[in-house]
Amino acid sequence: MDRLAIKLCGVDFKNPLIAASGTFGYGLEYAEVCDLNAMGGISVKGLSLEPHQGNSMPRIRETAAGMLNSIGLQNIGVRAFIKDKLPRLHEYNTRIIVNFWGKTEEEYCKVAQILDDVDVDMLEMNISCPNVKEGGQSFSATPDSAANVTSAVRKVVKNKPLIVKLSPNVSDITLYANAVERAGADALSAINTLIGMAINVKTRKPYLANGIGGLSGAAIKPIAVHIVHKIYKSVKIPIIGVGGIMTGEDAAEFFLAGASAVQVGTANFAEHEAIPRIASELNKYCADNSVNNVSELTGGLLI
Numbered sequence: 001m002d003r004l005a006i007k008l009c010g011v012d013f014k015n016p017l018i019a020a021s022g023t024f025g026y027g028l029e030y031a032e033v034c035d036l037n038a039m040g041g042i043s044v045k046g047l048s049l050e051p052h053q054g055n056s057m058p059r060i061r062e063t064a065a066g067m068l069n070s071i072g073l074q075n076i077g078v079r080a081f082i083k084d085k086l087p088r089l090h091e092y093n094t095r096i097i098v099n100f101w102g103k104t105e106e107e108y109c110k111v112a113q114i115l116d117d118v119d120v121d122m123l124e125m126n127i128s129c130p131n132v133k134e135g136g137q138s139f140s141a142t143p144d145s146a147a148n149v150t151s152a153v154r155k156v157v158k159n160k161p162l163i164v165k166l167s168p169n170v171s172d173i174t175l176y177a178n179a180v181e182r183a184g185a186d187a188l189s190a191i192n193t194l195i196g197m198a199i200n201v202k203t204r205k206p207y208l209a210n211g212i213g214g215l216s217g218a219a220i221k222p223i224a225v226h227i228v229h230k231i232y233k234s235v236k237i238p239i240i241g242v243g244g245i246m247t248g249e250d251a252a253e254f255f256l257a258g259a260s261a262v263q264v265g266t267a268n269f270a271e272h273e274a275i276p277r278i279a280s281e282l283n284k285y286c287a288d289n290s291v292n293n294v295s296e297l298t299g300g301l302l303i
Contacts, residue, residue: 003286003293004279006040008238008261009161009186011121013095015040016294017251017279020242020265021099021124021165022046022071023216026085027092030272038276041095043263044081046126047115048100049107051077056209061198066217066244066266068196070210073101073129078111082118090119097163099124105152113156124163125153127180128192140167143179154184161186163240166231169195173227174234181235189240189263190231191224217266218244225257232258232299246274248281255297 004015021043054074102108168191193214224243241254267274
């Protein structure tokens with residue numbers, strides 16, 4: 001499917017369909033039920049400096065058109081990933097994007113520095129995390145805090161493209177997009193999950209032990225498409241569109257809005273082969289509409 005081949009931040013992808021972080025484990029969990037070689041890339045679940053247990057159960061709740069999750073960034077830690085998971089991921093012909101996070105700027109930098117020296121293709125920084133040195137305020141709480149952590153990480157990441165994943169739970173996401181672009185981000189991924197809640201009316205308690213969680217899935221796609229288009233008009237770096245992609249035409253919407261690649265998340269829970277299917281549907285859409293390469297769609301929205 002040559003019409004789906006893209007170049008993102010200098011990295012060649014066979015197709016622009018990437019498994020979204022947090023929805024595909026470390027990639028290996030899906031190896032027996034999905035053809036990993038059919039994917040453009042895999043963004044592994046967010047890694048921290050040390051292993052992290054995440055939130056208490058229950059932490060997933062299905063919704064009418066998606067799901068709420070409050071996993072709490074559970075992971076095995078960056079060193080265990082490099083030792084136990086990464087060598088096996090290299091057996092597959094797909095790009096490896098490593099999502100990472102920290103509790104402080106120093107932790108972000110330490111994780112990034114470790115990853116910058118190993119054989120992965122790109123780094124994706126999740127800034128929707130509490131800064132323990134600032135009273136738990138998220139790194140995405142203000143444009144300045146988002147820029148500061150991006151700038152700090154940029155100084156230590158010298159060998160890999162740096163993607164910054166943006167939170168939609170802000171007043172004007174373009175301020176954040178501009179701030180992290182100026183701070184050195186090579187690309188943006190948008191959007192992260194929206195904050196939501198589900199209540200058990202019998203017990204009058206939240207379904208999630210943490211009370212609130214991140215809403216993902218088809219319900220958020222119109223919001224994500226709109227945000228991608230807003231960002232596209234305000235930055236010059238590439239955007240990876242994320243949020244509710246279930247079909248090839250969904251993916252095409254993100255490209256038309258301004259995305260250069262897309263990530264598929266919640267669909268993976270409903271259908272293990274979702275990404276190869278969506279790639280095939282996107283290829284057919286391009287063929288049916290005389291699109292020689294999917295990159296021609298980027299920013300092609302007519303208003």
